[in-house]
Amino acid sequence: MNISFFAGIFAAILLFIRTVINAWNRRALPPGPRGLPILGNVLQLEASQSLWYTFDKLKSQYGPIVYLNLAGKDVVILNTKVAATELLERRSAIYSDRPVNIVAKHLGSELAMPFAPYGKLWQTIRRAGHAVLNTRVSTEYNPLQVEEAIILAHGLLHDNSRPLIAKINSSASTIISVIYGKRTLSSVRAEKVVDGLPQAQSPNRPESPDTLQLTSDPLETLSNIAHRFTSAVVPGAHFVDFMPILDRLPSVIAKWKRESQRDFQRITERFENYFNDAVKNGQHRASLCLKLADEQGASGLSDLENAWVAGSLSVAALETTSTTLSYFLYAITLHPEVQREAQLEIDRVVGRSRNPTFADMKHLPYIRAIVKEVLRWQPAVPLAVPHTVMEDDWYEGYLIPKGTLSINRDKEIYGPDANFEFRPERFLRQSEKGPGFELRPEYENEDGHCGYGFGRRVCVGRHVADNALFIDICTILWALRIERAPATSINLAANRQGSSKDILK
Secondary structure, three states: OHHHHHHHHHHHHHHHHHHHHHHHHHHHOOOOOOOEOOOEOHHHOOOHHHHHHHHHHHHHHHOOEEEEEEOOEEEEEEOOHHHHHHHHHHOOOOOOEOOOOHHHHHHOHHHOOOOOOOOHHHHHHHHHHHHHHOHHHHHHHHHHHHHHHHHHHHHHHHOOOOOHHHHHHHHHHHHHHHHHOOOOOOOOOOOOEEOOEEHHHOOOOOOOOOOOEEOOOHHHHHHHHHHHHHHHHOOOOOHHHOOHHHHHOOOOOOHHHHHHHHHHHHHHHHHHHHHHHHHHHOOOOOOHHHHHHHOHHHHOOOHHHHHHHHHHHHHHHHHHHHHHHHHHHHHHHHOHHHHHHHHHHHHHHOOOOOOOOHHHHHHOHHHHHHHHHHHHHOOOOOOOOOOEOOOOEEEOOEEEOOOEEEOOOOHHHHOOOOOOOOOHHHHEEEOOOOOOEEEOHHHOOOOOOOOOOOHHHOOOOHHHHHHHHHHHHHHHHHHOEEEEOOOOOEEEEOOOOOOHHHHHO
16 A cells, blocks of 8 residues: 555656656747647648748747747757758758658658668668769769750750750759660650540549659659659648548548559659669660669669669759759849859850860859859758757757758848849859959858758769759850740840850751
């Protein structure tokens, strides 16, 4: 009797201590808006396309570090580069995991490098990608990238058979060559497929963000896969991520689960086809696929995992390159003064008798600043993929119980016009050696933006992507004048003085 009495007292004391600690921890969380019972702040989030704007407004109300409760899931938003660098870079040992996203998991996120949880498999996948995409190796692709840039500029100028986005997507052929050993996986135009049927056979089926369209054109297919994944991981996109118990529902009555599992099989089939074809027919040209196949015994990766390594890298590269080039063309139509300044620099350094090469890069700081500014101003993934902290942490007196998002529009770093203004000059200063600009010293060897992520999760192909964007943008500006047509579309004019058209032929 006495033992039971004292055991009860002891249990009550432990419960009281735990309650006090939990209450104190809640007080120590960063500031943020009050939420509803159970749902927390879920209903306060705006549409997914505007989330970055919502987070920026929260920063103005609550400060640079904001706490949200999304139906019991702790989320901390980092709205400053200083905070993101401190946590995601310097403390990357505990900030490199990914949150569990149920829809993305059914889609195959655990096999995709950008979304896979931090662990042995991810580390193996990361090493395989780094081996062919690191700084030293990336220079080996420069001649191919110059060739692809000329082909892109020529297509923008002369090819009227395809829409602009299709021509921009073809700029990803460099990374396709690196991964699969050939310039493009297919040149056949697409027939859209919905649920495995040609669209012509299902004309009454409406398209939705969750509808994965696979086509006969691999570049279009890879782009569609990218959109399928990015729409799945946006915070608040799927209610099941707030109510994980719904994942226990059978797929026959859970449409989101049924479609995700079906799409995983379809994506896997495409990735395996691309990979097997590259290994079978690419013996005379080095590629990531061949390297993965040759080192399969040492890496321990299965055929399925190898196919997903190559496929997910292709998806990420295509999305980053094509989206960034699209925003570049858009920015240039809005800011003709940027185009004039860039072309003055190109004419001074390159001239009109030859096309730009990578040997010109160090002498073209304004072009390099344009690349940095596009990636800052409109990053391909505006909110980044969330990081998850693997253990409780403290920063600036606040408890950080979960991982977070980061945004590239920190006014303390980029100036008061950082939110909306496209201005490459923020990375530059007037040259002390002559006319024009030079990169500010702090940006000479650093990205100057957060578009490639942080810490151990930084984009493994960023060096290849940066080089591709530089030579593509430089060649486009050398060959063309871009202006807004009367109907507000982009007009590509070939009346730059000199012999650019002759070289592009």
